[in-house]
Amino acid sequence: MTTLSAKAAPGTTLSAASPATEPVGELSTAGATAAPVLAVRGVRISDRVTDREIVHGVSFELTPGKTVGIVGESGSGKTLTCRATLGILPPHFEVSAGSVEIAGTDIATLTPQQWTALRGATISAVFQDPASYLNPSIRVGAQIAEVIRVKKGLKRREARHRAVELLQAVQLRDPELVYGQYTHELSGGMLQRVLIAAAIAADPQILIADEATTALDVTVQAEILDLLAELREQAGLALVVVSHDLAVVAQLCDEVLVMREGEVVEQGPTSDVLHRPRHEYTRLLIAEHDQYGLEKFLTPQEAS
Numbered sequence: 001m002t003t004l005s006a007k008a009a010p011g012t013t014l015s016a017a018s019p020a021t022e023p024v025g026e027l028s029t030a031g032a033t034a035a036p037v038l039a040v041r042g043v044r045i046s047d048r049v050t051d052r053e054i055v056h057g058v059s060f061e062l063t064p065g066k067t068v069g070i071v072g073e074s075g076s077g078k079t080l081t082c083r084a085t086l087g088i089l090p091p092h093f094e095v096s097a098g099s100v101e102i103a104g105t106d107i108a109t110l111t112p113q114q115w116t117a118l119r120g121a122t123i124s125a126v127f128q129d130p131a132s133y134l135n136p137s138i139r140v141g142a143q144i145a146e147v148i149r150v151k152k153g154l155k156r157r158e159a160r161h162r163a164v165e166l167l168q169a170v171q172l173r174d175p176e177l178v179y180g181q182y183t184h185e186l187s188g189g190m191l192q193r194v195l196i197a198a199a200i201a202a203d204p205q206i207l208i209a210d211e212a213t214t215a216l217d218v219t220v221q222a223e224i225l226d227l228l229a230e231l232r233e234q235a236g237l238a239l240v241v242v243s244h245d246l247a248v249v250a251q252l253c254d255e256v257l258v259m260r261e262g263e264v265v266e267q268g269p270t271s272d273v274l275h276r277p278r279h280e281y282t283r284l285l286i287a288e289h290d291q292y293g294l295e296k297f298l299t300p301q302e303a304s
């Protein structure tokens with residue numbers, strides 16, 4: 001398989017940004033030894049029009065090769081938190097308190113041009129419903145090649161070559177064939193892989209996956225989660241994984257934030273949250289896991 005890195009030049013075989021050499025353990029303590037690529041500090045999000053606060057303070061740090069999960073029911077503020085981090089809050093929403101630092105830069109200080117340079121190249125995202133993020137009338141490979149051309153400054157030929165490599169890296173069989181296909185010719189799982197390829201095309205350090213596997217069946221979902229884990233290991237990507245499904249988060253994440261109605265009700269290393277949940281809502285999420293196999297992360301007693 002083609003390997004990827006957040007650092008090295010396209011087309012080369014790359015080593016990881018050495019997550020293996022970092023201490024294994026809780027994100028919050030590991031963060032003490034490596035500079036965070038993403039630091040979200042006390043972020044509150046308000047609706048300017050109604051003057052209503054919707055997200056009531058979210059904090060976490062992310063270092064290369066690590067994963068933070070945000071879990072919670074629909075409407076709990078997970079997506080708004082991600083969008084705040086990406087600088088793409090919907091109109092009339094604002095970060096009313098707190099700060100977000102990406103690779104050491106406070107995003108409140110960024111000009112629109114600086115944002116454009118940062119998106120894709122430093123921080124990138126994959127959302128649910130990949131078809132809506134791809135143009136149905138342009139071959140999917142050409143769309144990835146365009147990202148590479150614009151963001152990495154590669155010539156058309158090189159960008160095409162790199163796009164095929166990326167399609168291979170996200171484990172699409174026959175990447176040359178997929179390159180020339182249109183969205184309607186691909187399954188949901190294939191489209192999600194194409195979108196991940198586009199999201200990592202400019203070698204970001206941070207990838208936000210917001211319900212990226214929710215629409216997929218359980219087997220494909222597991223494959224995509226494995227792929228994200230592999231990219232994290234190989235390229236040292238830092239991941240933010242958002243899901244309403246605790247099993248998804250359990251599979252990938254070092255640290256979990258449990259959100260409910262805009263509030264972080266519980267936060268800690270994944271194993272602590274799963275094995276010693278302190279909040280009743282977390283216990284409820286654990287009890288409701290049965291569909292996706294959280295049981296493999298729990299002891300028989302906890303799973304029952």
Ligand SMILES: Nc1ncnc2c1ncn2[C@@H]1O[C@H](COP(=O)(O)OP(=O)(O)OP(=O)(O)O)[C@@H](O)[C@H]1O
Pocket residue numbers: 054072073074075076077078079080081090244
């Ligand atoms: N564009 C918008 N316009 C108005 N309200 C919004 C908008 N986006 C989010 N909200 C509101 O903000 C709150 C938090 O929404 P958010 O999308 O962050 O939740 P979520 O946890 O990601 O839920 P889901 O899993 O359904 O995406 C909800 O009450 C939602 O109705």
